[in-house]
Every structure is written in C-alpha cells, then in structure tokens.
Amino acid sequence: MSGDDRTLTVMAEWGGCDSLPHLRATETPKAVLLTVRIAGRTGAGVVCPAVARLGPARVTLHTVLGLRTVTDETTGRRLSVRRQ
Template identity: 35%
Template sequence: MPYKRRDASVLRRIALADPSTKNTAVAADDRTITMEVSWSGCDYKPDLVARETDKQVALLLKRRDASGPNIGCEDGGIAELTVVLRQPLRPRSLTDVLTGEPVPYTHA
C-alpha cells in the first residue's frame, strides 16, 4: 500500500501533554534511546531516527501517512520507539530536529 512520509517533531509527538523526562530514556550503554510516542489514527507507527554530529544528536519521527481514497482511519497508538546511536550520547546534546529544542531525558 503506498503511503506518504513526512517528518514530525519528537517533542510534539511525545505521549502525554507534558514532554517530561519520563518519556525519553538513554540506556546505560549511552547509545540506546527509547521514547514513548503517540500517533494519530491516519498514521502508521512512526520510525524514530537520530541524526548525529560531533556536538549533538537530533531526533526525528519519520511519519507515515496511512490516509487516502477509500481508506478508513483506525485508532492511533502509543508505543516505545528505540534508536541506537553510532557513538555514545555524552557529551553531546539531545535535540529535536524540527524545533531545535532540547529533548529532556533520563539515564536508565
């Protein structure tokens, strides 16, 4: 089935109204990032993508639009998404690709 793909802000798509640190965790290996996100009923589950530089890691949700002619939108969802970095996060900052804002997180 064909679908449209659009980027989405991780801060705007974090589950719950308050994008607090409980939604994003960096594992003890300092490379695995897990984030709980929500999506609408006309989307497929998004993909969590990390864009790495020497100074920052920017997170992005790859949104896949499931709407179209003769396609009904089902319920959305909430799930934990994971991305593994090529290099440890520290001392780099964790940001949102689209807004440039810092993404709050905890270390597991």
C-alpha cells in the first residue's frame, strides 16, 4: 500500500508468452477484492521463451483503503497489507 492509501501493489509471476499482469480491484464499503489477469499469446508460429518473470502489478483504488479488508478474489484468502 502506498502512502496515499489508494495504490495497491502485488507481486505477480508470468511466463514468456504472457502479457504483463493486470491487477483489478473490486471495491465495496467493507472490502477490496483483487484479481490478477494475465493474457497469453498462442497460435501457429508463436514461439515462447521458457522464462518466468516476477514483477509488480498495481491498481489505484477509487477511495482510500481505510479499514477495509483486502482479499484475493480467486482464492478467497484475506491478504495482509503493508503500508509504506
């Protein structure tokens, strides 16, 4: 969590044929649900390097996080928030 209490950053992993990760936030009055979307390229003639990349994915909330919980929308796990 950034100092403005609105920008969330998570670390995401993607492969050689994947696009950069896109972090999406669904906001409610009590919670923020996060989902990472990664699109892959496929098709005839597409050659993918066998690499794994790890890097940040960010999203800016419409309103400050405040006391809302942050949850991984895919797994349902509550995420810990570290403010910087």
